[in-house]
Amino acid sequence: MSVLTLRLAGPLQSWGASARFTRRTTESAPTKSGVIGMLAAASGTERGDDAALVRLSALRFGVRIDQPGTRVRDFQTAHHGVTETSMPLSERFYLADAVFVAALEGDGELLASLHAALRAPVYPPFLGRRSCPPARPVELGLHDGISLDQALTDEEWQAAPWYRRQRRSEAMVSLVVLREAGDDEHDADFQRDQPLSFAAEHRRHALRTVVSRTVDVPNPAAVPRHPRHPRHDPFEALEESV
Template sequence: MSVLVLRLAGPLQSWGASSRFTRRTTESAPTKSGVVGLLAAAAGIERGDDERLAPLAALRFGVRIDQPGTRIRDFQTAHHGVTGTSMPLSERFYLADAVFVAAVEGDHALLSELHAALHAPAYPPFLGRRSCPPAEPLVLQLHEHADGIEDVLRTTPWQAADWYRRRHRPPDHLTVLREASGGESIETADLLRDQPVSFDAGRRLHAPRTVVTDPVPVPIPAGGDPRYAHDPFTALDSLEEESA
């Protein structure tokens, strides 16, 4: 079993699962449909090619919220390209300054192809919407022999931005949203309609997916990390450098 791990970070992200008409919402974490769409774009899979999409949609998916970000709202206007008449005002929601660790689990050969595609994508990847490009390289690691996304999401080091770590103490735990494994007994789970079936522009189809929520300890390296330590003289040092 192999697991491909991604770091999803950018100024804006938007992961809609139930957006309709003029109100385009975002979930609090990346959706499976959004991440599979990102991988499919990198691999050059066209929107109507459901046959090539199916193996990607069958990958087991999980995501960890490392930096929740801030939900913001934007109003957008548009005009009809032919008549010039005004279109309805639309609301679009985004996550600003968020960071997530996403993982897909499956066949090593397929994940190796996706790993290579992300380094030389056929189409530019984006974080939910075309207006949301990633700020940094997406790939963290490809684990060839892994115990599953549970273990990988529990042990991958905390990926919050440096500025966020300086301003915030490590939380008590991080939240993992993952698909249940086969035969797992689930007491509490949610249904999210983000299992991609087809990305065809004329008949986009998504099925419901069972999502399990797990709290995991913040994976900080043994011995701590100096970025987490509070130094009361840091502000004074900065003032001295500015006045020098």
């Protein structure tokens, strides 16, 4: 079993699990369908290739929130390209200055091909929407012989330097991990982001179970705490001599 880890960071991200009419929201962390779609694009998989999507969707998925970012709202207008008529005003939500570590566990050969595809993508990757390019290459590494949990625990904290400095008093930082639940795990939440088809005429997603936990990772920007100096009373010596 192998694990592929990704760094998802950029000025804006948007991982929508639902969109109704002119309102398009974003989840607080990357969705499985969004990350699988990015990998499918990098490897050149066409939208209607459901057989290839089955292999990708079988990978076990998890994400660590290294820097939660800020939710922002934008209003957008558009015009029809042929008739030049105005389209309805749309309301869209994004995550600004967020950083995540995503991980996928599964067949080593498949993950190795995806890792190579991210280094030379057929279609450029984006963070949920085409208007959200990553700030840097997304691949972190390919790990053999470890579990999804271990990869999300061992990976170095990927937050921006300015964000790390804000927490420099903490030698270890607690980060939230959202990952697919195992067969024997309970108290899981449900999220409709298991991709079944990306075909434009019948895009479909199923429910998957997600569990939340926290992991502690070292803070490279931590400042060591100095022990307090012992209290000094200059009159103690005089009192002892009396």
